Amino acid sequence: MGLGSFTYQGPATNKANTESGFDVPEGVDIRGRYDAQFAKVLTRGALQFVADLQREFRARIKYAMECRRDAKQRYNAGALPGFDPATRYVRESEWTCALVPPAVADRRVEITGPVERKMIINALNSGAKVFMADFEDALSPSWENLMRGQVSLKDAVDGTITFHDEARNRVYKLNDQIAKLFVRPRGWHLPESHILIDGEPATGCLVDFGLYFFHNYASFRKTQGEGFGPFFYLPKMEHSREAKMWNCVFERAEKMAGIERGSIRATVLIETLPAVFQMDEILYELRDHSVGLNCGRWDYIFSYVKTFQAHPDRLLPDRFQVGMTQHFMRSYSDLLIRTCHRRGVHAMGGMAAQIPIRDDPAANEVALELVRKDKLREVRAGHDGTWAAHPGLIPTCVEVFKNQMGNAPHQIQSVKREDAANITDEDLLQRPRGVRTMEGLRLNTRVGIQYLAAWLTGTGSVPLYNLMEDAATAEISRVQNWQWLKYGVELDGDGVGVRASLDLFGRVVEEELARIEREVGKDKFRSGMYKEAGKIFTRQCTAPVLDDFLTLEAYNHIVVHHPRGSSRL
Incomplete structure (x- = not known):
């Protein structure tokens, strides 16, 4: 049964609490502003779905956050992150993830941006293979932004999304050919304080995931490929136990919707230092739902400092000196490629953060040349695709990957990077070089x-x-x-x-x-x-x-x- 006819209401049978203006199930209280458009996604059934996820997983989420705090205390006491001897068998045994769905086999260039209506249209029309609609780092999670984002994504999946720019008197709408849609919910640590479940703030990522999944699965088949999707990006993980929680959420959602196991697929951002030592384990926990890992390199740099906050011998140089040529960053990228290709999934490259400089052609060309060099490094290393933050960078990124890969959708079979099998803890932790100014x-x-x-x-x-x-x-x-x-x-x-x-x-x-x-x-x-x-x-x-x-x-x-x-x- 697809979600177009999904009438799941959960076990609650008490009269709805409608004081907020929304039709809410038992135990759910909405403190955000009422809006008729928001009510279309904050339906009783959708909220019951989110509430049931919250109730089932909140104890495990709390435990995972306690484990993060315990790990931080160990690092602050002088310990270093490293490969876990207890899961050596996962790293050394031969296994692969589920086959990559044909609908998302080609991900050579992906664009990212907030779930803002005009951005969604422009990104889907950009010529990129994938658009990652972001509820996380690119979005300020106000009630208005979150709910308008859910409404806009529903319209995008339905193919009906439009935007009238009154200032320019221009109407934006989707092209015939658009990018595949991935959605990035917030991390496990972020609350959604406008929705209370049993008196406590909901977990932000379960709200983002739950509302999107509940309303869009049935339409998704028409736009993304029969039998596969929805597609997600998963942020901020520090340990494979957090990937296992996501896998259980996916299985619960698939069971509720009556769809086959493995329909939902996700790419995990490796953007924390502890997670780089858990890449095999993360893929293993998500092996029925995984379509790869991504080098979330900016958050990774942030995580390096946070992990070593009590280590005065590991001070970072100026941020612009911490690029992918630093040994610890290059080792991270190389090991990610090797791990993903060994397990049969995509190894995605990092973000090109440059934006077009429209009033200075010479400076613009310098910026584009930096993008070309970075993307050439990625594709030659073996990455299957890359990220860009602005539609204006898409042609440059497409050109680099097409010139290097031809018509091949990915490099999973052709670039194995066995040389990265010898990367050690020390390689991944090497102190960055540079000056502080x-x-x-x-x-x-x-x-x-x-x-x-x-x-x-x-x-x-x-x-x-x-x-x-x-x-x-x-x-x-x-x-x-x-x-x-x-x-x-x-x-x-x-x-x-x-x-x-x-x-x-x-x-x-x-x-x-x-x-x-x-x-x-x-x-x-x-x-x-x-x-x-x-x-x-x-x-x-x-x-x-x-x-x-x-x-x-x-x-x-x-x-x-x-x-x-x-x-x-």
Whole structure:
């Protein structure tokens, strides 16, 4: 039975609590603004589905988060992450994941972006093979953004999505040929505070996954390939137990919907340092549902600092010096390719964060050449596809992969990378090389504050200084500043060295806020959240104990609980 006729209501039989304006099942309370469009996705059946997932998995989610905290304590006490001897048999035995579905065999170029209506249309029309619609790093998870995103995705899957740009008097709609749609829900650690289940905030990823799956499976067959999908990207994992939870969620969803096991497929982002030692184990847990791994390299850099926050001998250089030529980054990429191809699935490359520079052709060509070199490195290493943050980069990425791969949809069979079989713990943990500078501290501060200001006002993907910044790159800025301040590192600049200190950082924040005001203009600066963002960013960079995620504290500033029955904006 497809979800077009999915009438599952769960065990609750009590009268619906409609004080919020929504028709909700027993134990569910919606504190977000009522809207008739939102009510189309926040149906009683969909909410019951989400609630049942929450009730079944909340104890396991809590345990997984406790395990993360235990691991952090070990690393802070001096331990290093590494390959687990207890799962050696998984790494050394011969097994493969389920066959890659024909519908997504070719993923040579993928585009990513927030679940914003115009972005969804442009990304699906971009010429990329896949569009990853993002509820996570590229989205500020306000109630409005999340629910409008669900409505827009439903329309996209149905093929009815349009957008009228009143300023340009232009109507956007889908082309005949569009990219395959993947959806990235939030990570396990993020709550959804606008939906309470049994009095507790729902788990954000179960809301994102549950609403999307419930409403879209039946239509999905028409657009994505008979018998396969929906497709997902899974973020922020640190251990295979978290992959096992996702596998159980998928199996539960397939059983509820009456569809065959293995219909749902997912790619896992390897974007935490502990997860690089768990790649075989992650694929093994998801082997019936996996279509590969992805090098989430920006979050990976963030995770390197977070993992080694108590290790003063592992200080990061300026963020732009930590590229894929660093030994620990290259080892990570090579081992991911080898692991994926050995197990029969895609090895996806990292994000090209550049954006077109329309008013400077020479600078634009320099930026595109950097993209070409990066994508050439990826495809020659054996990656099956890559990511881009802007539609303007798609032709360049397509050209590189087509020139190298011809018409082959992937390199799973042709590039095995057996040379990467000898990569060790030491290769994956090698200290990055480079210098730390005052300009690096200033840039981190400038980017972090501007990104956070945009996030607080509803925008999670922000063009800054010719790069597309999201939560991952903002996290690098935050934790790098924190690390440098904690250990009082010497910063090169203006021909002299200066120690990072709280006094120095205070002056840098004031000066960079003044620069931001000059760059964006006084009116925008005053009407934005720049000063509030500066306070939050400063507090995060100078805290005695590093917060796990910037967005956890910032999230409290965008949660808006409306009076029950209210439809006010």
